[in-house]
Amino acid sequence: MTGRTRRKGIFARLFRALLFRRATAKIGIYGPPNAGKTTLANQIIHTFADENEDIGTSTEIPHETRRAVRRAGILIDLKKRTLQNLGHNSDENPTTSSGPAPFTPAEAKSKLRLDIVDTPGLATKIDFHDFMAFGLEETEAKKRAKEATEGVIEAIKWLEDIDGVLLLMDATENPYTQTNIVIIGNLEARGIPVIIAANKIDLAEAAPQRIADAFPQHTVVPISALKGDNMDALYREMTRRFR
Amino acid sequence: MHKCLKCGKIFERLTDAMLKGCPDCGGKLFLYLRPGEELSAAELVKRIEVDEPGPVELEQIESLRILSPGVYELNLNALLERKEIVMRIKKDGSYVVPLSALFKRKGKQ
Structure with a gap:
């Protein structure tokens, strides 16, 4: 049964790849709660669509996003990005300029049209007490727990309709979690292209290499979605993998 | 009967002092023994029930x-x-x- 669905998925993807090369890729941003999924979605939208538009709000309370939100029609245009960088570099903080090498002329021509789906955080246990620790009332915390649980199920349902996954992990946390391992195993089985983004590298305790060591079979791009550090490396990888 | 699991002293009945630990050695673990029962360390180990690991x-x-x-x-x-x-x-x-x-x-x- 799963074999058939998987084969169907691969054929559908091949078919799309051959006939609709320029079709929009649906990219899901997945990961555990508080990894920075919404911050990353906002960062991508600010860079390539509308700098005043937010897909959702980010807070320190886990499970802030409890419904999957889709933003359609984003054009990742590395040429535009190169121009933006040229404009910004003069007033940028020189200490953060240790980003990746500028795009090669061939890369700068890369464009990728995509829909972004910001999904609720995947977790194996959701307990309302955790939300009460952030000052939420019991009724509100219980409601949040219920919605977060529905959110996990919704996020998983969306996988049926996704062409590529940006899997976000918090580089300050241990990557060897059940959630990370289960989701990666399942994405591999489904044949969905994955890029792992090791987020929060702006924090001193971040150890993105630990994530790279944990999942050596995948491309791991260290980023800071909040500060926008190393985002070009991620965009480059996205245009390469999600075409 | 209550047996201190640290020094092995046997107490006929619980006393208030024992709530803070064994009056002799300060041990905090006591084993309840039925009247006339005496347990060796090996038997005690046998009596301990280990929970079966939960379903995988x-x-x-x-x-x-x-x-x-x-x-x-x-x-x-x-x-x-x-x-x-x-x-x-x-x-x-x-x-x-x-x-x-x-x-x-x-x-x-």
């Missing part, structure tokens, strides 16, 4: 466990690999299968 994650059929209102446990493996959702209520082995949702999905296809 893969063997669990439920995708969602509701432990109490507002406390949920999700089996991501089951959620990712199966379309149907099976819920388990608390730990007593009651399961809920949302049939209406399953039939709806079949109808769509």
